[in-house]
Every structure is written in structure tokens, then in C-alpha cells.
Amino acid sequence: MPGIDECLVEAMRLPGALGAAVVDWTSGLALGTVGEAPGGDHETTAAEAAELARIAAEHRAFAPEGGAGWDGEDPPVEDLIVSNRDTYHVLRFVRTTFDSSVFLHLWLSRADGNLALARIRLGEMAGRLVLG
Amino acid sequence: MTLVRSPRTLPPRLPVRHRPVGGPALSPMLQRLAAERATGVLLRERGTLYLCDGQVVHAESPETPGLDxxxxxxxxxxxxxxxxxVAQAGERRxxxxxxxxxxxxAEGALExxxxxxxxxxxxxxLGPSSAPARFRYGDAHWLGAVRPVPVAALERETVRRRALLHRIWPDPATDSAPLIRADRRAEPPVPARQEAVLGQVDGVRTAADIxxxxxxxxxxxxxxxxxLAAAGIVTTAPPAPRRHHPDRMPPAHPSPHPDPVSALLAPSPADPDVALLRRLRDALEAL
Structure with missing residues (x-):
């Protein structure tokens, strides 16, 4: 069963992966980090990514039809994708059996990365991280 | 021109004077213990930190729910x-x-x-404390190490969290006092996780109880x-009513909440302007 570090190492094996982190979006805490961070500082990146994740998770506009809030432990949003000229960011919300507000953050090179593949793999990793 | 206000729009944040929240080390003793790679338990006024080889492996405070x-x-x-x-593995830690x-x-879930x-x-x-800290060498927690955290990272995060709270709303009153809903009629819809907190606000419970x-x-x-306090939805419960002594002289020092203002604000609590004035007053007092 993988822990946080094994999960992050697995994320870094994805083609084009530059860095990855497990972040709590209520506090902005980086629970684990690996590789590079945009701007060089994982803690700052975590706090900024947490703001983005919080907005997506809290606003009704982004929730699924007919389910405005948290359905049990299910976050209303699965993932967030941000692209810029040279990189992608994929933020994947993690469902846990205890009360939490955690997401996986993968930073991906646009030249070498495969966004569709990364998105699928990150979802699988989020599941294995908490279910074993 | 018609101004349309979305019901979900929170009031704009009030400008806040930035005060340094970092300052000196949170606990010089903790930094010394980290430097000497100590193992044991640090007992402070508001809880305990367990160290192993100078890293923090466990923390407990009466103000936070335990892992259980x-x-x-x-x-x-x-x-x-x-x-x-606990029965099977507690003794072996x-x-x-x-x-x-x-x-x-699951391993990841525990971590x-x-x-x-x-x-x-x-x-x-690591919050403000008025009592001296003690350290007992050698003690280990029965949970065992899960994911040790360096002292420097823990202190940095604690300082950052203080700044985060201060930035959201500078008045710390809602951190520890019994809470009430400020005004049910003026409540905008709130996000689901805040709704869960709001559902626990009953005039008695504090943040720790919730x-x-x-x-x-x-x-x-x-x-x-x-x-929720910044949005004017939650506030602290008023203290138990004081007995009224009409014969007594008025107090020499003016109270921090001047009564004329309260009286002025009292008649129509549903008026959004009044809610704004209240928040302004609270924010000014908290500066």
C-alpha cells in the first residue's frame, strides 16, 4: 500500500512530470512534495494552488448538476486543469473516509507531457493513496 | 444603470494594516532540542509535542480532536x-x-x-503561552512515528497559519468563544463545509467543540x-448578562463597546448597512 512519498514518486514517473505535491486546500499546507516547484518554492506553490482548489470546491457553479455540495466524502469537483505556454497543472481532489480537504498537484511539461494520460493516472493514484 | 448583486458575493475584504506576525522564534527551547536531536516530549501550556531525533513525530492539544x-x-x-x-500495539508504541x-x-490515509x-x-x-515549557527526555508516543516533521518546517507553517487567519478576518474572538449566528435573515448561502460548521453554532459551542x-x-x-465572521454570519455569543445597578456610578473607563453605538445599531438588525457598520466597528477594534 502506497504512502504519500510512494504516490509522489509514482506521479514523477509520468512523462513530462516536473514536480508534484499533496496539499491541504483549507490551510494551504504541503503534506508532501517532490521534484521542482514553479518559482522554486513548494510551500508558496502549495498555498497558491490551495486558493485555486478552494474556490473550485466551494463555488456552486463548479459542482455537478443536482449535487451542489459534498455528497458524503465526495468532493464536488474531480480535478482542475490549468495550462500556460509551457506547462500544465493538474489538481486532483482526493476522496477520504475521514474529514479532509486534500488534493494532488502535478506540474507537467507541455512539450513532453500527455495531459489525458496524466489526468487518468492521477485519478488512480488519488484512489490508491487512501484506499490502499 | 441597475446594480445586480449576486447573493453569493461576500462583502469585500476590509483593508487591514499589516502587522508582522513572524517576529522572534516561536519556541527557542524547541529549536535547541531540534539542534541537539533530542528525543522526548515537550510540554507547553496548550499541549505537547513529541520529538524523535530532533524531529516532531506527534502533537496533541486539548483544543484539537485527536487522531482517534x-x-x-x-x-x-x-x-x-x-x-x-491501542490494546494490541500500544505497549510496543x-x-x-x-x-x-x-x-x-490505508498507509496513505494514515499519513x-x-x-x-x-x-x-x-x-x-506553539501559540502564545504564559507558562514555562518543560521537556522530558526519552518519552515516546504510543502511536509510533508516522511521518516526522522538521521543527523549522513546523514553525514556518504555524507562522503562515497565523498570517492566514489574520488576513481572512483580523479579530480572533471566534477562535475560542461560544458562538452565535449573527443574523439569520441576512445570511447568504455558504459553501457546504462552512454550512457544516454553521450547523453546529448554537450559542454554547466553541470552535474546539465544533x-x-x-x-x-x-x-x-x-x-x-x-x-463566516468576515461575512457577518457568525459572531461571538454575548457574555452572561450583568446585573443592573441603577444607583451605581457609571464606570470610570468607557467600555470597549460603547453603548450609544449599540443602541443606535439595535433597532433594525436586518438592515445590511447595520451589519456592515458592525463589521467595520469590529475590524477597527481588532486592529
Whole structure:
């Protein structure tokens, strides 16, 4: 069963992966980090990514039809994708059996990365991280 | 031109004077212990930190729910499973390992929950204190190490969390006092996780009580309460009414909440302007 570090190492094996982190979006805490961070500082990146994740998770506009809030432990949003000229960011919300507000953050090179593949793999990793 | 206000729009944040929240080290003693790679337990006024080789491996505070509450409230682990793990592995100080090896809790889930709880309790343990700290060498916690955290990282995060709370709403009153809904009629819809906190506000419960009831880290509750306070939805319960003495001379010092203002604001609490004035007053007092 993988822990946080094994999960992050697995994320870094994805083609084009530059860095990855497990972040709590209520506090902005980086629970684990690996590789590079945009701007060089994982803690700052975590706090900024947490703001983005919080907005997506809290606003009704982004929730699924007919389910405005948290359905049990299910976050209303699965993932967030941000692209810029040279990189992608994929933020994947993690469902846990205890009360939490955690997401996986993968930073991906646009030249070498495969966004569709990364998105699928990150979802699988989020599941294995908490279910074993 | 018609101004349309979305019901979800929160009032704009009031400008806040930035005060340095870093300052000197949170605990010089803790930094010394880290430097000498000490193992043992640091007892402070608001809780304890367990160190192993100079790194923090566990933290507890009466103001935060313990790992047992966090893991069992959501139903992922039942209370019996927790008790058995403590009984089986407590003496060997390997309860965390036992929970994972017996298949009760996934490794990643334990790490996420425990690390979150560690930073959560440490935020309170490293809070302002008026009593001297003590350190007992050699003591280890029965949970066993899960994911040790360097002291420097813990202190940095604690300082950052203070700044985060201050930025959301500078008045710390909702962190510890019994809470009430400020005005039900003026409530805008709030996000689901804040709604859960709001549902626990009953005039008696404090942030710590709400965190325990929800099985949620206490700092998360503080963040939501500050947001609810900033939106004018939650405020602190008034203190128990004082007895009225008409013969007595008025107090020499003016009270921090001048009565004429309260009287002026009292007649129509539903008026949004009044809510704004109240928040302005609170914010000015908190500066």
C-alpha cells in the first residue's frame, strides 16, 4: 500500500512530470512534495494552488448538476486543469473516509507531457493513496 | 444603470494594516532540542509535542480532536478497531503501524490524517503561552512515528497559519468563544463545509467543540469561522448578562463597546448597512 512519498514518486514517473505535491486546500499546507516547484518554492506553490482548489470546491457553479455540495466524502469537483505556454497543472481532489480537504498537484511539461494520460493516472493514484 | 448583486458575493475584504506576525522564534527551547536531536516530549501550556531525533513525530492539544476522533467520525474506522489497535500495539508504541498492517487504515490515509493532525495540534501548542515549557527526555508516543516533521518546517507553517487567519478576518474572538449566528435573515448561502460548521453554532459551542463534533482539524474550523465572521454570519455569543445597578456610578473607563453605538445599531438588525457598520466597528477594534 502506497504512502504519500510512494504516490509522489509514482506521479514523477509520468512523462513530462516536473514536480508534484499533496496539499491541504483549507490551510494551504504541503503534506508532501517532490521534484521542482514553479518559482522554486513548494510551500508558496502549495498555498497558491490551495486558493485555486478552494474556490473550485466551494463555488456552486463548479459542482455537478443536482449535487451542489459534498455528497458524503465526495468532493464536488474531480480535478482542475490549468495550462500556460509551457506547462500544465493538474489538481486532483482526493476522496477520504475521514474529514479532509486534500488534493494532488502535478506540474507537467507541455512539450513532453500527455495531459489525458496524466489526468487518468492521477485519478488512480488519488484512489490508491487512501484506499490502499 | 441597475446594480445586480449576486447573493453569493461576500462583502469585500476590509483593508487591514499589516502587522508582522513572524517576529522572534516561536519556541527557542524547541529549536535547541531540534539542534541537539533530542528525543522526548515537550510540554507547553496548550499541549505537547513529541520529538524523535530532533524531529516532531506527534502533537496533541486539548483544543484539537485527536487522531482517534478524526479517523472514527467519518466511519472509516470504528471505535472498536481503534481500541483493539491501542490494546494490541500500544505497549510496543506501534499503533500506527498496526492500523496499517491489519488493513484497518490505508498507509496513505494514515499519513494524510496524522500529518494533518500534527500540524493542527502544533498550531495551538506553539501559540502564545504564559507558562514555562518543560521537556522530558526519552518519552515516546504510543502511536509510533508516522511521518516526522522538521521543527523549522513546523514553525514556518504555524507562522503562515497565523498570517492566514489574520488576513481572512483580523479579530480572533471566534477562535475560542461560544458562538452565535449573527443574523439569520441576512445570511447568504455558504459553501457546504462552512454550512457544516454553521450547523453546529448554537450559542454554547466553541470552535474546539465544533471541530470535535465534526471530526475535523480545529484549524480548518477556525478558518471557516473567520470567513463566516468576515461575512457577518457568525459572531461571538454575548457574555452572561450583568446585573443592573441603577444607583451605581457609571464606570470610570468607557467600555470597549460603547453603548450609544449599540443602541443606535439595535433597532433594525436586518438592515445590511447595520451589519456592515458592525463589521467595520469590529475590524477597527481588532486592529
Amino acid at each position: 476522533v478524526l479517523l472514527t467520525t467519518g466511519g472509516g474506522l470504528d471505535a472498536e478497531g481503534w481500541r483493539e489497535a 506501534r499503533v500506527g503501524r498496526y492500523l496499517v498492517d491489519s488493513g484497518r487504515v 494524510l490524517c496524522h500529518t494533518g493532525a500534527l500540524f493542527d495540534a502544533a498550531f495551538f501548542v 471541530s470535535r463534533a465534526l471530526g475535523r482539524p480545529a484549524f480548518h474550523t477556525l478558518v471557516d469561522l473567520r470567513r
